[in-house]
Amino acid sequence: MMVGSKDWKPKILAFLCNWCSYAGADLAGTSRIQYPANVRVIRVPCSGRLNPFFIIAALQHGIDGVLVCGCHPGECHYLSGNYNARRKFALLKGLLEYIGLEEDRVQFSWVSAAEGVRFAKVIAVATEKIKALGPAERLVKKPA
Amino acid sequence: MRAKIIRKEDIAGLLESLMEEYEVFAPVKRDGLVLFERISSASEVFLDYQNSLMPPKQLTFPQTETLFGYSSAKGEVKIEVPHREEKPQLIFGIRPCDASSFVVLDRVFDGEDYKDTYYLERREKTITVSMGCVKPRSTCFCSSVAGGPFSTEGSDLLLIDIGDKYIAQIVSDKGAQLLEKRRFRDATEDELASAATVVKAAEASVGPGVEMDGLKDKLDSSFDDPIWHQLTEKCLSCGICTFLCPTCHCFDIVDEAVDSNGERIRIWDSCQFPLFTLQASGLNPRPTVKERFRQRMMHKFSYFLDKYSRVGCVGCGRCITECPVNLDLRQVLNSVSRLEGVK
Amino acid sequence: MPEVSDKIREAARSLLRQHKVDLVVGFERGSIPLRSTPCFVRREEDVDRLIWDSFCENNLAKYLVKRAERVAIVGKGCDVRAVVELIKENQISREQLFIIGVPCQGMVDRRRVEAKLDGREILEVSETDGELELKGDGFSEIVSREEFLYPCCKTCTHRNPVISDVLVADAAAELDSDSHLDVAEFEARSAGERWEYLSREFSKCIRCYACRNACPLCYCQECFVDNSRPQWVGKSTDASDVAVFHIMRAFHLAGRCVDCGACERACPMGVDIRKLNRKLVKDVKARFDYETGLSLDQVAPLSTFRPDDPEEFMLDP
Numbered sequence: 076m077m078v079g080s081k082d083w084k085p086k087i088l089a090f091l092c093n094w095c096s097y098a099g100a101d102l103a104g105t106s107r108i109q110y111p112a113n114v115r116v117i118r119v120p121c122s123g124r125l126n127p128f129f130i131i132a133a134l135q136h137g138i139d140g141v142l143v144c145g146c147h148p149g150e151c152h153y154l155s156g157n158y159n160a161r162r163k164f165a166l167l168k169g170l171l172e173y174i175g176l177e178e179d180r181v182q183f184s185w186v187s188a189a190e191g192v193r194f195a196k197v198i199a200v201a202t203e204k205i206k207a208l209g210p211a212e213r214l215v216k217k218p219a
Numbered sequence: 220m221r222a223k224i225i226r227k228e229d230i231a232g233l234l235e236s237l238m239e240e241y242e243v244f245a246p247v248k249r250d251g252l253v254l255f256e257r258i259s260s261a262s263e264v265f266l267d268y269q270n271s272l273m274p275p276k277q278l279t280f281p282q283t284e285t286l287f288g289y290s291s292a293k294g295e296v297k298i299e300v301p302h303r304e305e306k307p308q309l310i311f312g313i314r315p316c317d318a319s320s321f322v323v324l325d326r327v328f329d330g331e332d333y334k335d336t337y338y339l340e341r342r343e344k345t346i347t348v349s350m351g352c353v354k355p356r357s358t359c360f361c362s363s364v365a366g367g368p369f370s371t372e373g374s375d376l377l378l379i380d381i382g383d384k385y386i387a388q389i390v391s392d393k394g395a396q397l398l399e400k401r402r403f404r405d406a407t408e409d410e411l412a413s414a415a416t417v418v419k420a421a422e423a424s425v426g427p428g429v430e431m432d433g434l435k436d437k438l439d440s441s442f443d444d445p446i447w448h449q450l451t452e453k454c455l456s457c458g459i460c461t462f463l464c465p466t467c468h469c470f471d472i473v474d475e476a477v478d479s480n481g482e483r484i485r486i487w488d489s490c491q492f493p494l495f496t497l498q499a500s501g502l503n504p505r506p507t508v509k510e511r512f513r514q515r516m517m518h519k520f521s522y523f524l525d526k527y528s529r530v531g532c533v534g535c536g537r538c539i540t541e542c543p544v545n546l547d548l549r550q551v552l553n554s555v556s557r558l559e560g561v562k
Numbered sequence: 563m564p565e566v567s568d569k570i571r572e573a574a575r576s577l578l579r580q581h582k583v584d585l586v587v588g589f590e591r592g593s594i595p596l597r598s599t600p601c602f603v604r605r606e607e608d609v610d611r612l613i614w615d616s617f618c619e620n621n622l623a624k625y626l627v628k629r630a631e632r633v634a635i636v637g638k639g640c641d642v643r644a645v646v647e648l649i650k651e652n653q654i655s656r657e658q659l660f661i662i663g664v665p666c667q668g669m670v671d672r673r674r675v676e677a678k679l680d681g682r683e684i685l686e687v688s689e690t691d692g693e694l695e696l697k698g699d700g701f702s703e704i705v706s707r708e709e710f711l712y713p714c715c716k717t718c719t720h721r722n723p724v725i726s727d728v729l730v731a732d733a734a735a736e737l738d739s740d741s742h743l744d745v746a747e748f749e750a751r752s753a754g755e756r757w758e759y760l761s762r763e764f765s766k767c768i769r770c771y772a773c774r775n776a777c778p779l780c781y782c783q784e785c786f787v788d789n790s791r792p793q794w795v796g797k798s799t800d801a802s803d804v805a806v807f808h809i810m811r812a813f814h815l816a817g818r819c820v821d822c823g824a825c826e827r828a829c830p831m832g833v834d835i836r837k838l839n840r841k842l843v844k845d846v847k848a849r850f851d852y853e854t855g856l857s858l859d860q861v862a863p864l865s866t867f868r869p870d871d872p873e874e875f876m877l878d879p
Binding site: 127128131132135142148149155158159161162163164165166167168169170171172173174175176177178182183184185193196197199200201213214215216217 | 800
């Protein structure tokens with residue numbers, strides 16, 4: 076899609092931890108809560124499992140935005156996975172912004188299994204922000 | 220010697236006229252580095268340099284080269300070959316060591332058994348206007364390896380700086396044609412004599428470099444000598460020496476694809492990389508820096524000689540000046556030369 | 563610095579003579595001016611090769627990883643901080659090591675010195691009392707050491723080795739704590755400007771991996787760039803792949819990088835590699851109050867957590 080094209084729809088990747096945020100997303104679905112349909116979900120056992128490379132690879136291959144959701148601090152199914160993730164993502168987000176990647180392209184949030192409404196809200200907010208940025212260009216790998 | 224005179228003030232005009240016919244590559248200073256780049260104006264050329272950082276082999280053997288693209292849909296595979304530049308390329312101001320590096324690369328890429336069409340396509344349309352070295356660096360050792368600061372090997376024209384003008388020595392027919400079209404007068408006897416003086420002085424100033432006498436035999440018989448461990452222990456196994464070397468030519472071919480669409484790309488590889496010889500079985504016959512560095516010395520100073528009757532090194536000295544740990548191949552090879560107890 | 567060289571040799575001689583170590587890793591004179599080079603001494607008679615001067619720029623901790631022998635290392639401030647991290651990461655044990663600590667006055671940036679001479683080749687260098695005398699064909703120039711220190715040496719706040727078994731010079735004056743002004747300055751630029759600058763820097767990269775190989779904390783048997791199953795990053799000079807290499811290498815060093823500058827010094831193309839590492843150094847300090855390599859007792863920041871770690875960066879609609 077061309078930049079500024081009215082028909083452009085952002086492609087957003089959401090990494091959801093199995094025990095909390097994925098369940099939260101499920102709840103949003105069963106509750107019939109509406110949220111933008113631009114998100115593709117990838118389920119991971121824990122937000123701490125997320126290799127930063129997944130985010131980088133996504134950005135390289137034309138994903139416009141990445142969202143990572145995990146359990147609230149203290150509620151991680153594996154006890155401390157989300158705490159480790161929090162430190163990792165703090166540094167990664169800082170680094171990506173520093174290199175010039177737009178601040179809103181990569182987002183992190185806590186969503187619990189009971190938070191169907193919150194999940195929808197997180198998606199909606201993230202989608203709006205990414206839509207406002209337009210298609211991802213920096214870091215995208217172009218064919219030779 | 221067939222030679223014409225080109226006054227220094229005429230160089231800019233010459234380059235401008237050459238740019239109409241050729242893609243001209245010349246030394247350019249960018250961020251403090253001297254590199255060969257395509258120029259669009261004579262003012263970009265930087266000639267007050269000893270040698271470029273990256274060797275001009277990039278111009279016939281690029282670091283990243285897409286061989287072809289492929290796409291597959293509905294059971295049909297389409298191959299797309301990248302568009303090639305039509306214009307011939309002229310490399311202006313390269314040093315004699317770098318010019319002769321093309322001749323070394325030709326042995327490999329334009330061999331009896333195999334002709335590398337990607338290399339040859341670029342090589343055949345390349346013409347070199349070399350700049351002889353009035354002041355060789357202390358790290359140069361071209362003379363040790365059958366070269367010299369005013370060697371004509373690999374050049375179509377060789378420029379000799381005699382002060383306010385250049386003697387343009389005509390080395391090949393290509394070079395002759397290039398000058399014929401543009402009127403330059405013949406060099407006089409006096410001017411040729413000045414050139415001879417400059418050349419002699421430069422040749423005398425090239426350092427002792429590598430003791431080549433008997434080196435190959437010593438290398439061949441000292442393969443298992445423990446001295447190799449000592450000599451190579453500080454090597455970091457990076458790829459600087461191989462990438463900056465004008466004659467190194469190892470490459471890898473990789474496919475980069477997303478689903479069923481992709482490209483086949485040739486990229487430079489380095490025998491110094493730890494995984495260079497990693498085999499599918501998991502065995503790596505060159506597991507440490509000792510084996511890898513030794514291999515490079517053997518390849519350039521013995522195996523290449525066996526196969527191609529010439530040493531695979533042109534003495535440019537880039538590996539010496541840029542090695543992050545100052546691993547100096549002159550010291551390594553001279554140590555091997557002096558080994559006692561090996562034939 | 564002849565007194566320091568003498569003390570280093572003395573220490574090495576004594577260690578080898580008493581069979582306290584099998585190997586001393588230090589520096590010896592290089593083969594070209596402005597270079598000193600890593601040196602591996604195993605015999606007492608080779609001890610006089612060891613020197614100390616303003617060109618001992620390599621990080622020798624690199625050569626300690628997974629050694630079986632008892633080793634003595636001639637370590638300046640940053641080398642020793644790298645050693646501390648390597649010990650914590652079980653790449654070498656404290657018991658195997660004898661640290662000959664050298665309080666460091668900073669190392670001279672040879673490329674800047676060469677640039678100052680504007681093409682004239684330096685054939686001989688001598689160093690006295692804070693000055694370097696550079697001699698070449700028909701010239702002799704004196705420059706001040708201080709003026710030509712590496713950027714990382716200028717911001718170094720740990721010139722004195724944090725641990726050592728013997729110190730071979732008087733303590734070096736330490737600068738005030740690192741205020742990361744360089745990072746703040748870069749952060750103050752617009753995102754577009756930052757991307758422009760880094761794109762330009764990365765365009766110079768030739769994927770030689772000298773930065774990675776010079777780094778003492780990069781010791782993976784198979785680096786992520788070498789993986790092909792899965793292939794994390796392409797191996798060509800594609801702009802996106804080059805950026806990813808540098809970004810991810812910097813990230814792999816988060817909380818582990820001692821900011822010694824070995825990467826930057828090894829790079830033949832002058833890429834501003836430390837730009838990314840410096841950002842992580844600043845963030846690790848600001849967020850987790852951690853400075854790499856200061857103590858064997860401090861746990862690496864990404865190996866631990868606090869329940870109240872800052873999370874202001876998170877999306878909370």
